[in-house]
Amino acid sequence: xNSQQDFLRDAMRRLNLTRDAFSDRLGVRRRALDxxxxxxxxxxxxxMPEMVEKFVSEILAHEAHEARDTGAGPGRAPAAKPLAQRxxxxxxxxxxxxxxxxxxxxxxxxxxxxLMQPIARRQKVSRVLEGAVLGSLFFEASTRTRxxxxxxxxxxxxxxxxxxxxxxxxxxxxxxxxxxxxxxAGYVDAxxxxxxxxxxxxxxxxATNIPVINAxxxxxxxxxxxxxxxxxxxxxxxRLGKLVDGTHVAMVGDLKxxxxxxxxxxxLSLYKGLKFSLVAPPSLEMPPYLLELVARNGHVIExxxxxxxxxxxxxxxxxxxxxxxRFVGEAIEGYTPEFQVRKxxxxxxxxxxxxxxxxxxRDGRPGANDLSTDLNHxxxxxxxxxxxxxxxxxxxxxxxxxxxxxxxxRSMRDAGWRSPSHVGPDDAVFDGLD
Ligand code: ASP
Ligand code: CP
Numbered sequence: 354x355n356s357q358q359d360f361l362r363d364a365m366r367r368l369n370l371t372r373d374a375f376s377d378r379l380g381v382r383r384r385a386l387d388x389x390x391x392x393x394x395x396x397x398x399x400x401m402p403e404m405v406e407k408f409v410s411e412i413l414a415h416e417a418h419e420a421r422d423t424g425a426g427p428g429r430a431p432a433a434k435p436l437a438q439r440x441x442x443x444x445x446x447x448x449x450x451x452x453x454x455x456x457x458x459x460x461x462x463x464x465x466x467x468l469m470q471p472i473a474r475r476q477k478v479s480r481v482l483e484g485a486v487l488g489s490l491f492f493e494a495s496t497r498t499r500x501x502x503x504x505x506x507x508x509x510x511x512x513x514x515x516x517x518x519x520x521x522x523x524x525x526x527x528x529x530x531x532x533x534x535x536x537x538a539g540y541v542d543a544x545x546x547x548x549x550x551x552x553x554x555x556x557x558x559x560a561t562n563i564p565v566i567n568a569x570x571x572x573x574x575x576x577x578x579x580x581x582x583x584x585x586x587x588x589x590x591x592r593l594g595k596l597v598d599g600t601h602v603a604m605v606g607d608l609k610x611x612x613x614x615x616x617x618x619x620x621l622s623l624y625k626g627l628k629f630s631l632v633a634p635p636s637l638e639m640p641p642y643l644l645e646l647v648a649r650n651g652h653v654i655e656x657x658x659x660x661x662x663x664x665x666x667x668x669x670x671x672x673x674x675x676x677x678x679r680f681v682g683e684a685i686e687g688y689t690p691e692f693q694v695r696k697x698x699x700x701x702x703x704x705x706x707x708x709x710x711x712x713x714x715r716d717g718r719p720g721a722n723d724l725s726t727d728l729n730h731x732x733x734x735x736x737x738x739x740x741x742x743x744x745x746x747x748x749x750x751x752x753x754x755x756x757x758x759x760x761x762x763r764s765m766r767d768a769g770w771r772s773p774s775h776v777g778p779d780d781a782v783f784d785g786l787d
Contacts (some may be wrong), residue, residue: 357401358390359467364409366460368416371594378412379405390591394774436461436753446754447565448556451576451616456623463584465749465758466742470506473744475772477765480510481757490522490533490543490557491516491568492548493678497713497740498568502545505747509757514541534560543755549678554683564754571608572679578712579616581746585710585739586669593706595668597621603630603663605694606673606723608639610680613712614673618643623753628653632663634692637675660692664702670694672711672724695725699733708735730779737777 365375376386389405391398426675437446440453454462471477487506491499503513516522524533537544538561545566546554546639551573558565569575586597602621604614608631618639621627629647631639635658647654664670672694699709709728711737716723728734752758775781 356393356471359470360406360510361386361390361401361409362588363464363467364413365591366463366587366708367413369596371596372591373594380409381405403455419659422681436465436758437756437758441752442555442558445558445562446756447567448576448750448754449555449558449565449567450574451579451620453576454580454623459620462540462580462746462749462753463587465752466584466745466761468712468758468761469745469748469752471765472748473741475768475770478768479508479761479764479766481756481764482509482511482751483759485511485542485755486540487511487513488515488537488542488544488749489513490537490546491515491782492522492524492546493569495547495568497743499545500573501740501743502566502577503745505744506543508744509748509751509761511542511751519599530556530558533557538563541753554693564751566750566754569612572612572615572676574616575612575712576616576674577743577747577750578613579620580750581742582613582617582710582712582739583620584670584746584757585735585742586708588742589708589735589738594706595706597627598625599627600624600637600668601628601630601666602622602665602669603632604639604671604673605632605660605663606692607637607675608633608638608673610676611673611712614639614671615643616648619673622647622650624730626652629655630658630663630667631656632658632692634638634658660685660694660698661702664694664698667703667707670699670707670709671704672709672715674711674714674716674723675721690722693722693725694728696727696731699728699731703733705733707733709733710739711736713740717759732781737780741776 365372368375372386373383376383378384381784388397388399389401405447436458440458442449442453472479487503489499489503497519499515504513506513519525522533534544534557541563543564544557544561544567545559545568547568548554549571551571554565554567554570567574567576590596604618608614618629629652631654633639638656644654694709699707709731717726749758752761
């Protein structure tokens with residue numbers, strides 16, 4: 354069963370309303386809505402009256418009805434086909450590119466991710482994937498993506514078999530992608546693959562009918578990262594009373610090779626009226642095909658090499674690492690200190706409700722000038738809330754691609770062990786009141 358908090362959050366998302374607008378529509382005080390949205394274990398949390406719940410359900414039913422009649426609007430018509438089929442890649446349940454999603458299917462996925470939150474927060478357990486085995490094939494370095502996909506699968510009751518690097522796989526003996534993929538498909542029920550070449554994961558996918566997830570293909574895409582990034586933006590915005598439509602996003606750094614920004618800008622383009630400030634050293638600008646796609650969708654793009662210019666007034670600052678591993682025979686015009694997102698700049702140019710993101714890892718080596726650690730205690734820094742969101746989002750992806758999303762709610766039991774309410778010493782309660 355969905356929690357009260359998830360129910361209200363999902364309603365706001367589906368109706369595309371900020372907290373202020375939603376409380377107006379319900380005819381309640383904003384403060385009351387805030388207390389209903391607090392985590393159940395917070396001292397100030399309150400249950401919403403039954404009447405309000407009924408009213409919200411009626412509004413949602415009405416919107417869905419309108420959308421069915423008109424084929425438009427923020428509400429959603431009941432889905433004719435399961436989500437996995439609607440986002441399929443060439444008819445199969447793979448996740449290769451964010452282009453498989455439209456706004457409606459994304460929101461549906463986020464609803465499943467919300468459902469996963471109590472499991473991700475270790476309050477509940479589920480075994481909907483009991484007996485299933487995930488094959489995790491990483492031919493490039495990874496901490497977050499490899500471990501969080503594995504943990505997500507395990508938290509749904511499955512187990513993981515993995516191989517990392519070319520050296521420890523028979524690809525080192527000249528085995529093709531096709532053979533590797535077909536062999537693995539005989540052993541496991543889903544594959545997560547990271548590979549240094551753009552298009553290589555799609556090649557894995559063509560050799561099998563089991564779900565294949567692109568965990569990063571060279572400078573191509575990193576779809577699950579962008580999906581969790583957008584989920585993070587939506588959750589942060591829900592707390593801050595903002596909408597994705599009309600927002601100002603500054604993307605900073607290696608926009609040429611950074612696959613996370615390639616996927617994220619495509620996803621954000623599904624929304625309306627955004628402004629993108631793209632801040633990059635001259636040789637690391639966003640590829641023209643992506644600029645065209647974003648412009649075609651009616652968004653404003655400003656390209657600049659000035660961090661000051663790009664950061665001014667941004668609602669979201671998305672910093673990235675210079676992808677040194679992609680530079681072959683190219684002189685690295687890395688980050689000079691002028692490209693470093695640091696506290697003094699953020700304080701001078703950004704707003705109190707700007708959020709600071711990064712797909713991570715940030716390069717902490719001297720001279721890297723990546724996102725500064727002097728922002729570590731700044732509540733605007735959302736990077737660890739972002740990594741935490743990797744779990745519910747990746748659980749949702751598995752549940753949808755493997756067709757168990759409708760079993761999750763009734764499968765949940767209480768966790769038998771106790772874990773801290775916040776896993777990091779600097780974590781604050783961001784679902785709470787400001
Ligand atoms: N971890 C992200 C990726 O693999 C970003 C990065 O490595 O800089 O694309
Ligand atoms: N964000 C990301 O993909 O991190 P890893 O490279 O550590 O997996």
